[in-house]
Amino acid sequence: MLASTVVVERARDFPLLTFLIVLPFVGAIATMLTPKHRPEWAKAVAFLVSATTLGMSLWMLAAFDKATHGYQFDVSHNWIGNLGVRFSLGIDGISLFMVVLTAVLFPIGLLASVNEPKFKEFATWMLMLQASVVGVFAALDLVVFFIFFELVLVPMYFLIAGWGHGNRAYAATKFFLYTMAGSAFLFVGILTVAYLYTKSGHALTFDVGNITEWISTDGAISTRTARLLFLAFAVSFAVKVPLFPLHTWLPDAHTEAPTAGSVVLAGVLLKMGTYGFLRFAIPMFPAAAHYFAPVLLTLSVVGIVYGAIVATMQPDLKRLIAYSSVAHLGFVVMGTFALTTPAILGGLFTMLSHGLTTGALFLLVGMLYDRRHTRLIADFGGLWKSIPVLSALFLVATFASIGLPGFSGFVGEFMSLLGTYVTRPWWAVVATSGVILAAVYLLWAFQRSFTGEPTGENVGLRDISLRELVCVGPLLGLSLFLGFYPQPVLDRMKVTVEDFMGHLENSTGYIEPESPNPEPVDVHNDSPNEEAASH
């Protein structure tokens, strides 16, 4: 107990978040500067840096106090004084696991990519990407957030265009321009809200907390303005999520990206959109969010069903997984806009879980590609007989992605469906079909690729190596662990989500309907068999 207190106090004195951003960035530059004829130095620096950030993020996880309201580990430095822009960082239950997930996925991505050509440059961009992504999740100043949000595009562009497959230049450019077009709206929205804030007699600031408080207490902006501003924010985040019908960049980017690129793209970059809704769009404009909720719910449910149907038809295994992301992220947005505590918790949990399971699936597809140099389902067949361990892991990842009870996917999707059912039963009913469709497309793909007798080039492949196992193992293990025991994660999210709902109720007069199951995590106690199995 004493030791843990010391750890907590140390973590509070230490500018952990600043380090989590600065260290990968410095590491990127250091990696870039390693000499060309010493490729092992680049590897050493890159892994050292990403392992250190992982360690620091775990330290932060340990020191995070689940009972504290508001932000933790917050720092604030003057940056552009004239414009009131401060370099403010902080995390709460919404962002904590995104930061940790980022720190987990990047070392794995690097490890999965050690055989990439020009690894030095690859690692440089990866580390820059990591710094930017953590910046997005930790920023508490709208301008700082926006800068990191834009900054993410640059390394991702280079990763896709430099190390991607076939149509990579097209995919990278499409990804860049789509997101940038969305950002233009976000930028206009940010500047407008800050200007309205100063016009009401306040000193210019871009601090999220101050602006949110001002909007909700004074009723300072008209309903119409609030709705327009909400839309400006929402368009940008919807592109990032991506929400139907703004999703068309995603299949290209995911499919053409190198394996590690797909892993972090699906694992954390998409979550920047849903995170944006939870951190900015909804708390800042709660009434407008409530007003537009049916629209966003409908789009997300369409996304769930559409993503699943299109995934079923894909001949390319990687593209199939890409479309499944559209469906999974649909559950997150649906849970978010159901505006009930369990639904939002479910959405947040799905964000974490999807990062683990889809990350694992992309890694496994990458391994198949390394062996067969194809991703077409039709080219596979009977792989189980040829590479049993890899196939078994693929099956586990498939189950995790489908959301089979016992895996993290189940907890998240079940909670968001349950929470949505309370306020919007019909949407929940339609969305449930997405769960079934997920089983259809994933199992069907599995059956076509892995069962039967191996033919042609599918015979005599090399089974999974230790390095590959170290990449996939932790993700599947975590998914399984969180499927059986989600409580620690939900506990750390809960206070923030309750405050979020409290803020919503105070500022709009919207009353959250009573959920049938006020202690949402109890859903899991309904399956005692699994509880037993975990022991």
Added chain:
Amino acid sequence: MLALAVDLTKNPSFDWHAFAPEIALVGTILAVLLADLIWPGRSAFQTSRIASIGVLISLIPVLTLAQDGVNRSSFGGAYMVDNYALALKAFFLIATYVTILISVNYIGEGDYYQSEFYFLLLTSVLGMTVMASARDLISIFVALETISIPTYVLAGFRKHDRKSNEAGIKYYVIGAVSSALMLYGMSFIYGVTGSTLLSSIAEALSGNPDGTALVAVGVFLSIVGFAFKVSAFPFHWWAPDTYEGSPSPVTAFLSVASKAGGFVALLNIIFFGFHAQPNTYWWVVVWFLAAASMTWGNLGALKQTNIVRMLAYSSIAQGGFMLVPFAAYGIATRGAGTNAADVAVSAFQSVVIYLLVYGVMNLGAFAVVIAIARRTRSGEISSYDGLFSYSPGLAVIMSLFLASLAGIPPVAGWFAKFTMFRAAIEAGGGWGVSLALIAGVNSVIAAFYYLNVVRSMWFKPAGADAVAAKTPAPLSAAIAICTVGVVAVGVYPQIFGKIAELVTTAG
């Protein structure tokens, strides 16, 4: 002019300090000419050295004046040396220094007349430093002609090249037409207000609504004249041809310093003179100039295969971005104009910051283009294929400048765009927000063609004739100065904090 002369006799004490930068510059210009006279033919690197040292010496009084911090007004307010003017003078001189660094080897190794080149260049710069202080229609006109006439000659400096001849002639004819239009417009304003002094014009316009139609014609014609100078749509079409035909260092100079001269003139006449009369709807004109320049420039740049032509179109678009704060200020002054004072400050700051940032990033981009042309002997974008594989340093730096032009953090461009958007949004209303959205869409289009070059450099295989050649030291120095500037401003825009304050006192 008579008024000025009378004023000078009434107040014979001449403020030598205030004119010290210009005097130093005139001294340098004479020295450059004399050097050629004294050492004819052997002046190879002499004149460039004299020119660059002279520019740095001219910078010293600018710094002492800034240190002094007193606003000096000469000739009855027609010539102001305040912090705003000093900031711009410093910028012009530094930009010139960089231009000289870029030119040294290019001009030295080509078949050019060296001392004439630097003589013309510095004369044009003299016009710019005067422009920064000019607060009178006549001195603005004289400054503008001093800027322009040497550049007509510079554009046609490659005597035996037909393209260069075309560039010079086109630029000259357009310049003459725009000067005529501008003068014609100014004469109307003088007719109605009875003064050429901007402060008196502002006073007369705000108090006297009679003859508004006449003033509107005058303002419209002057703005059109300046639109030619800053190559705003639809008066832009000379720019790509002139830029492509001119020697590359001249193109860099034209696209940065000379364009900035036009913008400073526009700043002076609008913020110190015409702003008082929003009923002349000058802001609608500027709104359309801004929106059309951004869109047309970007759409034009999309289909270019030559990097210089692409940068020419991009500079038309960037000019459109720079016009946005002008329009924003105009929007804020109409009607009740309750927030006009706020918007005036942020619009003014935005134009100045955008000019400075644009200057650094565009000069840098041109410097890299020249460095790369030394290797590939080509200006085609396709010749940039695979640059990263044989010249990674230049590829990285060029990517930084292009990212800055596209407004991607953390390089300087984003901050300029930030202030520009801020001004448009503060102006508010349908006009302000729609202009901001047009600017937003245009940022995306622009990102596409900048990315195109980046993609060539990083991801395409190098051509067979690609060779790594050494970049000469002066050119490397120019690139280094611009790179440091772009990164420093982007990471820590508070550098501009001081400048923004200075400008506030002027606006």
